Amino acid sequence: MYTEQVGLCRRLLGEHYGPIVEAVGAALIRDGRLHLGSVVQRTGLAPGSVRQALAVLIQHGMATHAQTREGGRAVTYYSISPRSILRLQRAGLYLALVEERMGRDGLAVFRTIMLNGCMTAAAARSALGASERSGAAAKAKFGAAVAKLVRERFITAVAPRDTVTRADRIMQEEAKEIAKLGAPATPKDLARIRQAIRQQEAEESSSTAIVGLKRSAAAAADDGGPAKVLIGPDGRPIMLGNGLDGHGHGDGQGGGGGGGDAQPDTVDDKQCFRVYYxxxxxxxxxxxxxxxxxxxxxxxxxxxxxxxxxxxxxxxxxxxxxxxxxxxxxxxxxxxxxxxxxxxxxxxxxxxxxxxxxxxxxxxxxxxxxxxxxxxxxxxxxxxxxxxxxxxxxxxxxxxxxNFERAAGVLRDKCVDALVVEKHGSQHARIVRVLRDKQKLDEKAVAHFAMLPIDQCRERLHELSLAGFVATVEIPRTADRNPSRMFYLWHVDAGRQVSAALRLVFQGLSNVAQRAAREASCRAPLLAKAQREDVVADPSLLTAPERKELQAATAARRRLDIAAVRLDGMLLVVHDVAPSPVFGT
CATH class of the missing domain: 1.10.10.10 (Winged helix-like DNA-binding domain superfamily/Winged helix DNA-binding domain)
Structure with a gap:
């Protein structure tokens, strides 16, 4: 993990949840898996505050827990996911995407669940100001919005096991299967059990079943006959006769040529949901x-x-x-x-x-x-x-x-080229593209294909090597592997390249955040005055220099926001779309 990444995660936690959650999250990021006492010792906070901060992190899906036996007592350990924290800076993009696809009703429900973390549909209804005494039209509107979010997987159902660390969950399943044997497990038994657990996880991850939706009473009271399935123009199944889709859930629309009226899905009010990032x-x-x-x-x-x-x-x-x-x-x-x-x-x-x-x-x-x-x-x-x-x-x-894998590689290469051009120049980016296309080359071949003098090409290759964008491989000509009798070929190491790109992206995001904080602190009195109620009602209370300075502050903030969005797009490509084992999750 990079120093800039740790600082960025801390800043995001502080902006969204406050200093207490920031301190607890920073301790878990810095020291890894910890129990409650260790977190209290490292943060210097009260145990009650630490418990509440851990509850907030678990509620929002950023932290997981696992319970183990140590001696005669059970100890709960907590761990955090920096990847989930980094998604906080995409909150605006997520909201814009939901508004575009789900409308204002879906956006209101989605925003409520995003702000509160894991919550039931009934709790979301209460948070939006609706109640059981609301009109039938309002209740139906809310139910349709939640059902659409669940059906399109913008939000997903949450079970208690989802808050447990994946590694511990696998070990618990393995321990249960070993206990069923009634005898010490042999290596063959362990291999069979682990294969079965992996297969079960693969089936669960690829399952198309949607949890949290149930058939309406009118649909459940239907004759129960087998439904006819047609494939719609969008490639998704359309069920005729009962308004269900291929997963057994209603789409709220008519079957298009089938008998009977389509019945909309209803959401289970007792089921908890979270945002499916x-x-x-x-x-x-x-x-x-x-x-x-x-x-x-x-x-x-x-x-x-x-x-x-x-x-x-x-x-x-x-x-x-x-x-x-x-x-x-x-x-x-x-x-x-x-x-x-x-x-x-x-x-x-x-x-x-x-x-x-x-x-x-x-x-x-x-x-x-x-x-x-x-x-x-x-x-x-x-x-x-x-x-x-x-x-x-x-x-x-x-x-x-x-082919999403090749698409990820294309986007990653484009991101790397942009970073190399920004950091070193167009000639360095040309060398990287030559090595990516031609694989392993010596200095003379690189200079030939890049159309550069050999001395300039050697200098740029060493600069790229120090930055981590290219690497060398040694091919010995003799068995003694004497350095003077070796071929040195330049090539692109995907792992090192991703690591170098991540370092630059995290550094850029950290610089943007620091510059935004600096701009806000320098103009804090003016910004506070501009937000006063009397000034908002009557902008003429600001003098001409103050209005000019406020416009400059707004323009600077807009440029910083645009830079942050662009860098976050690079982070999505390198960190989430094309993950690499060189960094943790």
């Missing part, structure tokens, strides 16, 4: 993928890829999924907005008509033209050297898959 990171990553291809080709290519990514979101749980489910070209075409200017983004003159006929109807001709343009753009994206979009089957117009 891993799911939200998937949406942010998809935006970066779309922006990358929009910048590389044009906006039309980004629209087509965005439609393809929208189809995969229903089956993508976290950013660590390697590939997407199969999606057909027809599904992608149907998911493209009607007002998207596809025809201007690609030339379709060399693509023949699918049926060889010419439609005289204007709307039909436009649909055919848009379909041909979408197919051409899909072919362009498929032929891209990155391999993000690949063809999985040749049936019909084609069946495609999105």
């Amino acid at each position: 891993e799911r939200l990171d998937v949406f942010l990553r998809n935006k970066q993928i779309v922006n990358y291809f929009s910048d590389k080709y044009n906006a039309a290519a980004g629209v087509v890829l965005k439609a393809a990514l929208r189809l995969t979101e229903a089956h993508t749980r976290t950013c660590r999924d390697r590939v997407s489910e199969r999606i057909t070209a027809n599904q992608i075409i149907q998911g493209i907005p009607h007002d998207a200017p596809l025809e201007d983004g690609v030339d379709t003159g060399d693509i023949p008509h699918s049926n060889g006929s010419d439609l005289s109807d204007g709307s039909g001709a436009r649909r055919l033209q848009r379909g041909r343009a979408a197919l051409a753009l899909l072919e362009v994206l498929r032929a891209d050297a990155s391999g993000v979009l690949s063809r999985a089957d040749e049936r019909g117009a084609g069946v495609f898959r999105i």
